[in-house]
Amino acid sequence: MVRPLALALLAPAVAASVSNIHISQLGTTIAINLPPNNNDINFYMTAPTYYSWVAMGFGSQMANSLMLIAYPASDGKHVTVSPRLGTGDTEPQFDSNYHVRLNGNSTVYGSYIVASGTCVNCRSWAGGYLNSNTNSQPMMYALGPSTSSHIASNDQGVTIQKHTAYGRFLLSTIQATGYGGTGALTSIDNQVNTGTQPVNTYGANSPNGVIVGDSDSLGLAHGITMAVAALVLAPIDVILGGGRLLSSFPLIHAVCSLLYLLLLIAGLGTGIKASAEYVATQQFATAHQVLGFITFFVALLLLGLGIALHVGRALSSSGERGVVGLAHKWGIRFLWLLMLIDGGLGLQLAEASIGLIIGYIVFAGATFLAVVFVLACLWCIGSRRSRSRDGVRSAGIVDGGGVFRKSVNSRKTSGDSEPVIIPDNRHAR
Known part of the structure; x- marks a missing residue:
């Protein structure tokens, strides 16, 4: 990578005791100077502003x-260095002890961040020290x-x-x-490396000793999994579990619920x-984590209610949903709402970009309204059919077995007129 000439002009070239390394693959340079007779460390770091921060560490792990x-200071021009x-x-x-x-x-200069100073x-x-008399520190x-x-x-x-990239x-x-x-450290860009090139201690995955593309794979997997559950399977499950017209397809609802739970x-x-990879989440006390555990336990409870509901239907001839059925139906809807809220909290906890958070809110809101519309349509169609059946039933006679029939023993005709239906009276003579 071509180094900007301006970096070399930040200070005059001065021959000094410097040990440095330049990782050309990442455009990153690190150097130290150890002044005699004290315990200070003079340091120098430069890296492209493409990366959100740059760090050097003393030790092998x-x-x-x-x-x-x-990383850049709040004004975007100066630099903050955190021990x-x-x-x-x-x-x-x-x-704060250091x-x-x-x-x-130390400045943000063009497309590079430059940090130079003394620790x-x-x-x-605590737990380690710098060996001041070695060729292989x-x-x-x-x-x-x-991306963040x-x-x-x-x-x-x-x-x-x-x-996202690291090495030893x-x-x-x-x-x-x-x-x-x-002052001498800022001239090291014009010097030959005095340090050992990145050490291949990571195995075959780092043939040149550099790991690039080391993203938060667990967090990404968690986000994708929950997004599919909340924005794909959950809406389908809500419709299948809450639509009166779809109650005749319990197997589809059961399969969807199983995938949902998995x-x-x-x-x-x-x-x-x-969560174990971050100090802020190791105690499982953030709003996203707490609501996530609540959501999972609600899902287990609904699973139990669903099993009880289907067993009850199998044992009962009436097929009525009852209190358990209502609790299951509204519980599914409540669970979905919890998942949508928790998804937003998860993006906030992960410090996702504003664009991604807004996109999630818009998509989740649109999905929610679409499901509400579908449920409303299903409810209207189901209510209309129910009223139609009730009207037909009230116009006839229902026998003891629940079968509608009209009396065939009570028809009298008069000429070409239509038969007149009269009440069935078995005692009439």
């Missing part, structure tokens, strides 16, 4: 590592997703989305030790696994 994460500690396979958390001092070269007293942290880098809303914040504790490499802290400070189970499973 996120757990027990110190990471410096850079964070990694605790495992979740996003690292800001730690202080970052930025220099004037004060950062060579040791384990390091990490990561880049935030480009880009961060523009002065808050060092702002929530970040899962990285080695730096020589011996080479990096010496005077020069942060999707809910799959969505619950992927949602629980995805």
Whole structure:
């Protein structure tokens, strides 16, 4: 990738003790300088603004590592750098015990973000330390997703989305030790790499040591599964379960309900696994998660009511729905409403774009109105047929078996006139 000349002009080229690496595939450069006789780390990071954030980490894995994460400040021109500690396979958390001092070269310049400064007293942290006398200090880098809303914040504790690219490499802290400070780091774009190229520690999936396209697959699977359940199967199930004219097809309703439940189970499973990857969701206390559990338990309750309803119909000759039938019918509609609301809360929790959220609201609203219209039509048609049957039944005689008949023993004719139907009186003489 061609590096802009302006980056090299941010500061004069100064020979200094620098250890750096440039990942050409990602257009990203990382460098450090370790001033002698103190525990500070001078750092330099630059990456395309195509990525929402750029990070460098000290260590070979996120757990027990110190990471410096850079992203644009709220004005879109300056840069915020957040020192964070990694605790495992979740996003690292800001730690106010570590202080970052930025220099004037830290800026959003054209299509690149440049972060340069000093992490004060950062060579040791809870769970780890930087080896100042080695040619193979384990390091990490990561880049935030480009598809989500880009961060523009002065808050060092702002929530970040899962990285879309990452890798590991080695730096020589011996080479990096010496005077020069942060001013020397901004000239490293014109220097040959002094660090080891990305280390292939991820197996066959990273032949060049770089992982690209590492999206939140669990979260995406959860979202797609629940979207299909809420916007496709749920409306069909509501119509099949609530339409009087469709009650003669219980098998179709049962199959649809089974698929519906399987999707809910799959969505619950992927949602629980995805929640473990983020600190904010590990306690399962967000509105989306709480409503999701409620929705699932309501679905199980409706499943029980549906089984009881069908068993009751099989054992009863009347076929009446009764209280259980009404509870099942309105419960299905209530469940669908919960799912539509929870889908919106899920998009908000995932910090989806405004366009995606608006699109979901419009599509969900249109689907809801369409189902209401279909149910209203079915109700009108069913009521009309019911009134028609009641009118025919009231004009005749219903025998003990419920079969309509007219008396054939009471017909008298007079000439060519129509037969007159008179009440059946078996005792008449």
